[in-house]
Amino acid sequence: MVQKAEKIWFDGELVNWDDAQVHVLTHTLHYGAGVFEGIRSYVCVDGKSAVFRLKAHVVRLFDSAKIIGIKIPFTIEEITDAIIETLKVNGLKEGYIRPLVFIGDGVMGVHPGSNPIRVAIATWPWGAYLGDDALEKGIRVKTSSFSRHHVNVMMTKAKTCGNYVNSILAKVEAVTDGYDEALMLDTQGYVSEATGENIFIVKDSIIKTTPLTSVLPGITRASLMQVARDLGYEVVEQLFTRDELYIADEAFFCGTAAEVTPIREVDNRVIGEGKCGEVAKLLQKEYFNVVKGGNEKYADWLNYYEI
Ligand code: PMP
Numbered sequence: 471m472v473q474k475a476e477k478i479w480f481d482g483e484l485v486n487w488d489d490a491q492v493h494v495l496t497h498t499l500h501y502g503a504g505v506f507e508g509i510r511s512y513v514c515v516d517g518k519s520a521v522f523r524l525k526a527h528v529v530r531l532f533d534s535a536k537i538i539g540i541k542i543p544f545t546i547e548e549i550t551d552a553i554i555e556t557l558k559v560n561g562l563k564e565g566y567i568r569p570l571v572f573i574g575d576g577v578m579g580v581h582p583g584s585n586p587i588r589v590a591i592a593t594w595p596w597g598a599y600l601g602d603d604a605l606e607k608g609i610r611v612k613t614s615s616f617s618r619h620h621v622n623v624m625m626t627k628a629k630t631c632g633n634y635v636n637s638i639l640a641k642v643e644a645v646t647d648g649y650d651e652a653l654m655l656d657t658q659g660y661v662s663e664a665t666g667e668n669i670f671i672v673k674d675s676i677i678k679t680t681p682l683t684s685v686l687p688g689i690t691r692a693s694l695m696q697v698a699r700d701l702g703y704e705v706v707e708q709l710f711t712r713d714e715l716y717i718a719d720e721a722f723f724c725g726t727a728a729e730v731t732p733i734r735e736v737d738n739r740v741i742g743e744g745k746c747g748e749v750a751k752l753l754q755k756e757y758f759n760v761v762k763g764g765n766e767k768y769a770d771w772l773n774y775y776e777i
Contacts, residue, residue: 472637475513475560479552479591484559490590497573497582497637504572505534508666508726510596511557511775513564514763516752519568519770521557522726522761524550526689528569534628537573542571543587554775556591565776566596566727572631599666599727600650605754608734608746609650609723611664614640618654618662618684626684651723653736655711656684660709663688666693667723667731670694671715672749681707690724690757693771697756700767703749712736720747722754730754 478490498504511521528550535542542549547625550640553567569591576585598605606610616639619626624633644652644665654667656662661680663669666675670679677698679691695705715721719742721733730753732746746754 475562475593477556477559479556479589480587481553481590484556486514489759490592492572492588493575495575495578496586496633497575497578499572500578501580502630503538503540503582504570504631504633505531505538505629506568506570506631507531509553509569510726510761511564511567511568512761514772514774516763518774519557519563519761519777520761520763520774521553523689523693523771524553524773526692527726528553530567530629530687530689531571534630537625537628538599540571540573540587542589544589549589549591550773552591554773556593557775558777560593560615560777562593562595564595565593565679568592568594570631596727598729599725600723600731603730604650605729608744610648610730610735611651611653611733611737612644612647612649613737614643614644614652614654616640616652616654617657620657621684621749627635627682627687629686634665642667653715655712659711661712661715664723664725664728667725667728669715669733670722670724670750671718672720672747673714673718675703675749677703677705677749678708678710679705681709683709688725690726690729693760693768694724694730694753694757697760697768698753701752701756716741718742720750722747722750724757730757 477484573582574586574588577583640652663685668691672748723731732750
């Protein structure tokens, strides 16, 4: 259950959590044309709180909206300020932030006409997304029977609400079959991403991730690529197959919610030594160090706020 906070920012105002309601004829509720973000804030090493890569997330929210043809009735600066304001009013020193842009009620055809564009920002505490053990021990993954979106079926660079029906199909299938997460292949059969995470593999110390074809351009992915390169690793963006994943030395998922989650098994095949690999361990450690303000080099990725 999501832990209630005091307020939700809704269309420019802070309203009580229980009052952030919509009509059942809300257009997005029927057809899925809305966009959202998932952002985290952390308590830093110095005890202050900071949002990780706030600007990149807000820019992606606006990019997603542009891709699906929605004009957000606020500026990037207004949404950025509203996120900080919501965290502060809720007294949340560390947690998850969910901005959502959706089409309100009015006409009910597929064409949304001039229905209002509405914006909500909710915040709540959220621990390890894939379970408490996942970050340390790694997870068991199954290749999904559902393919990831074809690039001309859904717009994969947009974090669109409706895109997640595909994720839900895959996630529920994987969990029902006793796995922690689903790996989805693209429509050509190459490894794409998970239901809410990008993927990396490591072979002979070279780090590989998928190119930005069928995947969401993850902000954690981009951050880890930079951190890994700064640590001296070679990082390549290249399509790879599921059998290349099977014989990788290491594999891990990454995302704002999932952070850096090692993969210990795929399709009942043990990956590497069946535990968090050395590279994943190092990147996970450095990722948590960076998000908590422990490395000056990445200071401009943090937006500090005071409770
Ligand atoms: N792919 C999908 C499908 C996702 O939902 C997410 C989570 N936003 C990611 C990748 C990772 O993106 P990010 O690192 O920006 O959270």
